Amino acid sequence: MPEASTHAVHAAPTTFIRKYIFSLDHKTIGLQYYGLALVAVVAGMVLSWLMRIHLIAPNWPIPGLQLLSKVGAPGGVMTPEYYLSLMTMHGTLMVFFVLTNAPFAAFGNYILPIQIGAEDMAFPRFNMMSFWTTFAGFLVLISAFFVGDGPPLSGWTAYAPLSAVGGESGPGQAVGQTLWGLSIFIFCIGSLLGSLNFISTTLDLRTKGMTLARMPIVTWAWFITACISLLAFAVLLPACLLLVLDRVAGTSFFIPSGLNISDHLQNHQGGSPLLWQHLFWFFGHPEVYIAILPSIGIVSHILICNMRKNMLSHKVIIYCMMAIGFLSYMVWGHHMFLSGMNPFSALVFSFPTLMITIPATIMTLIWLGSLYGSNLRINSASLFCLGFISMFVSGGVSGFFLAQPTIDIYLHATYFVVGHFHMVMGVAAIMGVFAATYFWFPKMFGRMMNETLGKWHFFLTLIGTYAIFMPFHYLGLAGNVRRYSAFTDDFLVPLVPVHKFITYAALFTGAAQLIFIVNLIYSRFKGPKAPENPWECTSLEWSTPSSPPPFNNFGGQHPVVHHDPYQYGVKSSTGDYLMQTSPERAGETP
Numbered sequence: 001m002p003e004a005s006t007h008a009v010h011a012a013p014t015t016f017i018r019k020y021i022f023s024l025d026h027k028t029i030g031l032q033y034y035g036l037a038l039v040a041v042v043a044g045m046v047l048s049w050l051m052r053i054h055l056i057a058p059n060w061p062i063p064g065l066q067l068l069s070k071v072g073a074p075g076g077v078m079t080p081e082y083y084l085s086l087m088t089m090h091g092t093l094m095v096f097f098v099l100t101n102a103p104f105a106a107f108g109n110y111i112l113p114i115q116i117g118a119e120d121m122a123f124p125r126f127n128m129m130s131f132w133t134t135f136a137g138f139l140v141l142i143s144a145f146f147v148g149d150g151p152p153l154s155g156w157t158a159y160a161p162l163s164a165v166g167g168e169s170g171p172g173q174a175v176g177q178t179l180w181g182l183s184i185f186i187f188c189i190g191s192l193l194g195s196l197n198f199i200s201t202t203l204d205l206r207t208k209g210m211t212l213a214r215m216p217i218v219t220w221a222w223f224i225t226a227c228i229s230l231l232a233f234a235v236l237l238p239a240c241l242l243l244v245l246d247r248v249a250g251t252s253f254f255i256p257s258g259l260n261i262s263d264h265l266q267n268h269q270g271g272s273p274l275l276w277q278h279l280f281w282f283f284g285h286p287e288v289y290i291a292i293l294p295s296i297g298i299v300s301h302i303l304i305c306n307m308r309k310n311m312l313s314h315k316v317i318i319y320c321m322m323a324i325g326f327l328s329y330m331v332w333g334h335h336m337f338l339s340g341m342n343p344f345s346a347l348v349f350s351f352p353t354l355m356i357t358i359p360a361t362i363m364t365l366i367w368l369g370s371l372y373g374s375n376l377r378i379n380s381a382s383l384f385c386l387g388f389i390s391m392f393v394s395g396g397v398s399g400f401f402l403a404q405p406t407i408d409i410y411l412h413a414t415y416f417v418v419g420h421f422h423m424v425m426g427v428a429a430i431m432g433v434f435a436a437t438y439f440w441f442p443k444m445f446g447r448m449m450n451e452t453l454g455k456w457h458f459f460l461t462l463i464g465t466y467a468i469f470m471p472f473h474y475l476g477l478a479g480n481v482r483r484y485s486a487f488t489d490d491f492l493v494p495l496v497p498v499h500k501f502i503t504y505a506a507l508f509t510g511a512a513q514l515i516f517i518v519n520l521i522y523s524r525f526k527g528p529k530a531p532e533n534p535w536e537c538t539s540l541e542w543s544t545p546s547s548p549p550p551f552n553n554f555g556g557q558h559p560v561v562h563h564d565p566y567q568y569g570v571k572s573s574t575g576d577y578l579m580q581t582s583p584e585r586a587g588e589t590p
Contacts, residue, residue, distance in 0.1 A: 010124050012551045022132070024124035025551060029131050030110030031444070033101050036135060040097035041430075043142075045510050047090040052503040054078045056496065058486040069150050072171065081171045083485035084153035088172075089144070091156030092180065094426065095287065096187055097138055102433045103294035104229075105134070105194055108222040111440060112198065114541040115219045117207025117559045119552045122200035126193050133190035141183035148175035155483070157284070160254035160276040164246040165268075168261045181244040188237035191229055198226035207540075209561030213315075214580070216539045216565040217304075220318045221297020224325045225290055231329070232286040239279035246271070274339055281332035288425050289328045292392075293321055295432020296363065299385040302439050303367065305537045306382040307374040308576055309569045312366050320359035327356040337405045338412050346405040353403040357396070364393055380454025381535075384435035387462050388428050394466075395423025398473060416476020419469045427465045434461075434516070441523065442530030446547040449523040457515045464509025471498050536577055539565045543581045 013019035023029060053062060061076030072082030113121055121127045144151040152172040154163040158180060167174030202223045206215075215223075242253040250267075254276045257269030300317055304310060311317060333341065333349030341349075367389055376382060398420040402408045411417060434457070441449050480487075480495055487496055533542045545555045559581045567578035578584060 010120065022128055024120070024128055026109050026113050026121045026124070026127060027444075027548065029127050030106050030108070032131050033106035033109060033134070036131075036138060037098050037102035037106055037433075040093045040101070040138065044090050044093040044098060045513070047086045047093070049507060049510060050078070051083060051086050051090065052499075052506045054083055054485065055487075056500045056503050068145060072150050078485075079171075080485040081153055082150065084155070084483065085151040085172050085176075087483065088153060088155050088158075088180070089141070089151045092141060092184075095156055095291070096184065097134075097141075099291035099426065099429050100191065100287070101134065103298065103429055103436070104222065104225050104290060105130075105191075107298065107433075107436045107440065108198060108225075108294065109194075110444060111541055112219055112222050113201060113205065114544060114549060114553050115216055115539055116202065116205060116210050117540055117554070117561065118201060118205035119554070121197045122204055123197050127197050130190045130193035130197065133193065134187055137183045137186035137190060140179055140186060144172070144176040144179040144183075147179065148172070150176055152177035152180050154180075157280060158243065158276075159280075160243070160246075160273040161256070161259055161266075161271075164243055164254045164271075164273075164276070165259070165261060165266055166247055168264060178244060178247050181240045181247070185237060185240040185244065188233040188240065191233045192237070195226040195229040195233070198222060199230065202226075207558050207561060210540075210580075214561055214564050216297075216301050217314055217317055218294070218297035218301040221293050221300075221321055224321050225293045228286045228293070228325045228328060229290055232283045232290065235279055236283035239276065239283070243276065274336075277336055277339060278332070281335040282329070284335065285332045286325075286328040288421070289324055291425050291429045292432075293324065295388060295429045295435075296321060298432045298436045298439075299388045300363075300367070301539070302381050302435055303370070303376075303385050304566050304568065305439075305535050306377040306379065306385075307370060307568075308377070309370070309374060310566045311370045314566060317363050317366060320363045323359040324356060327352055327359075331356060334403060334405075334408070337408045343405070350403055350405055354400070357399065357403075360392075360396060364389065379438070380449065380451055380458060381435045381439035383455060383458040384431050384438065387458060388431040388435065390462070391423050391428035391431055391465070394470070395420055395425075395428060399424065411476055413481055414476035415472040415480045415482050418482050419472025419476065422472070423465075423469050427469065431461075434458075437520070439535065440541075441520075442534050443541055443544075443547050443549070445524055445527075446530050447523055447527035448530050448534065449527060450519050453515050453519040457512065457519065460512035460515070461509060464505055464512055467505035468502055468509060471502055474498065536575065538563070538567050538577050538579050540580055543579055 010024050013023065013025070020028065050062060050065065053060070059077060062073065062078065063076060065073040065076045065078065069082060072079055072085060109127065113119070149171045152158070152163065153170055154173065154177060162169050162173070163177055202219065242251070245251045246253055246255055252268040252271035254273055255266060255268035255271040256273065259266040259268065300311065300314065304314065330352040331349060333345060334353045337346050398416065402411060402417060402420060438449055438454055441447070475495055475498060478495055480492060487493060530547055540559055543559060544553055561580045562583050563578055563580050565580055569576055570578055572578045572584055
C-alpha cells in the first residue's frame with residue numbers, strides 16, 4: 001500500500017470566510033454538517049409536536065400557526081390537508097437532512113481522515129461543494145412553507161401520480177411539490193460528491209501501516225455507507241429530475257393515460273406510477289442503512305473503548321456491514337407488497353428481507369456476548385450505545401412481521417410500520433449520534449461535556465422514546481391507519497387515549513432534548529478542558545498534537561501505524577492499551 005498521498009494538502013485559511021464559511025478543512029465542514037443537522041432536527045421535532053397536538057385536539061387553535069399558513073391553519077386550526085403537509089416536511093427533514101447528515105456526513109467528515117492518518121479529504125473543494133449543495137437543498141425545501149399554498153401533502157415518499165400532476169391534486173401540490181423535487185435533486189448531488197470523497201479518501205490517503213485490516217470499525221462503516229450512497233442517490237437523482245419534468249415540462253414518466261382528477265382529464269399518457277415507487281424504494285431501503293450503518297460503527301467503536309477489550313470478532317462486524325450493504329439493494333420490493341405485485345415477486349422479495357436480518361442478528365449477538373462479563377465504563381457515550389442496541393433490537397423485531405407479505409398487507413398502512421421504522425432507523429440512529437457527540441466532543445472542541453447532564457439526557461430520552469413508539473405497534477395491530485389527521489370512525493375513537501399518551505410522551509421527550517442543547521452549548525465555551533486522551537482510546541484521532549486538531553491534523557508529521565485499532569487489555573507502558581502509533585509491542589515490560 002502506498003504511503004499517504006499529499007494531493008489533499010492545501011494552504012491554511014487566512015480570512016474569516018475561508019476559515020469558517022467556505023472552508024476547505026474537513027473538520028470545519030464536519031461541524032457545518034452537524035450544525036445543519038441540529039437545525040433540521042429541531043425543525044422536524046417541532047413539526048412532529050404540531051402533528052401530535054392536532055391528533056388529540058383537531059379543533060384546538062395552535063397559537064401562531066396561522067402566521068405560518070393562513071390557508072393551512074386559519075385561526076390557528078390545522079386543516080387535514082395541512083396536517084399531511086407537515087407530515088411530508090417532517091419526514092423529509094428527518095430522513096434526508098438529519099439521519100443522512102449527522103451520523104455519516106458530519107462525524108464522517110470530521111473523524112474519518114484523522115482515523116486513517118490523512119491531512120484532509122481527497123478533494124477538499126468537492127467537500128466544500130458537497131456541504132453548500134446540501135445546504136442549498138435545505139433552503140429550497142424550507143422555502144416550500146412560504147410559497148403558493150404551502151408545502152406538498154404527498155408524504156416524504158412523494159408517490160406518483162399525486163406528486164406528478166400539479167396543483168389540481170391538492171394544496172401544496174403546485175409550487176410546493178416542485179420545490180420538494182428540486183430540493184431532493186440538489187441534495188442528491190451533494191451526497192454523491194460527498195460519497196466520492198469518502199471513498200477516494202479511504203482508499204488513497206491512508207498513512208503508512210494503515211492497511212484496510214487496521215482501520216477501525218467506524219471507518220469501515222463510513223466507507224461502506226459511502227459505497228451504498230453512491231449507487232442509491234445516483235438512482236434517486238434522475239427520479240427526482242423526471243418527477244419535476246412531469247410537473248413542468250409536460251412529460252409522462254409517472255403519469256398514466258386516462259387519469260381524471262377533479263373531473264379534468266389529464267393530458268398525459270404512457271407513464272407508470274409504479275416506476276416512481278421502484279426508483280424511490282431502490283434508493284429508499286438502502287437509505288435505511290445509510291442512516292443506521294454509521295451508528296453501528298460508532299457504537300461498536302465506542303463500546304470497545306469502554307469495555308477495554310476487543311469484540312468477540314470485530315472483523316465479523318465489518319463483514320456483516322458489508323453483507324447488509326449488499327443485501328440492501330435486494331429488498332426494495334417489500335415496500336410494494338400492496339402495489340398489486342405478483343405473489344411470486346412478493347415471495348422473492350420476502351426471502352432476502354428475512355436474510356438481511358441474519359447479519360444484523362450476528363452483530364447484536366457479538367455486542368451482547370462481548371458486553372457479558374466486561375467491566376464496562378459507564379459514561380454518557382457508552383449509555384447511548386446501550387440505548388442504540390436496545391432500540392435496534394426492539395425496532396428490528398417488528399421487521400419480521402413486515403417481511404411476510406400476508407401480514408404486511410394488513411399492517412402496511414398502519415401505525416405499526418411507523419413505529420417500526422422510527423425505532424430501528426430514526427431513534428436508533430440518533431442514539432448513535434448522541435453517543436458520538438459525547439465521545440468525540442473533547443476531540444472536536446478540547447472541552448468535556450457534563451456527564452451528569454448527559455446521563456439525565458440518556459435516561460429521559462430512552463424512557464420517552466419507548467413511551468412514544470412502542471404504543472405505535474399496538475395502534476397498528478388495532479387497525480389505526482397512518483396519515484389520518486383525526487379519528488372520527490367508530491373503531492378508532494377508543495384509541496384516542498393512546499394517542500393522548502403518545503402526545504404527552506412526545507412533548508416530554510422533546511423537552512428532555514433541551515438538556516442536551518444546554519450541555520452542548522455550555523460545554524463548548526465553559527466546559528472543563530479535556531485531557532489529551534480522556535477515554536484512553538487507541539485510534540489515530542487521539543494521537544493528534546492537540547484538541548481540536550491543528551489545521552493539517554498531525555502537525556505536518558504523518559503518523560505510522562504499528563497495530564490494529566483495538567489493542568486493549570494488554571500490558572504496556574501506557575497501562576492497559578496501546579496506541580496504533582506506538583512501536584511498543586503488547587506484553588513488553590515498560
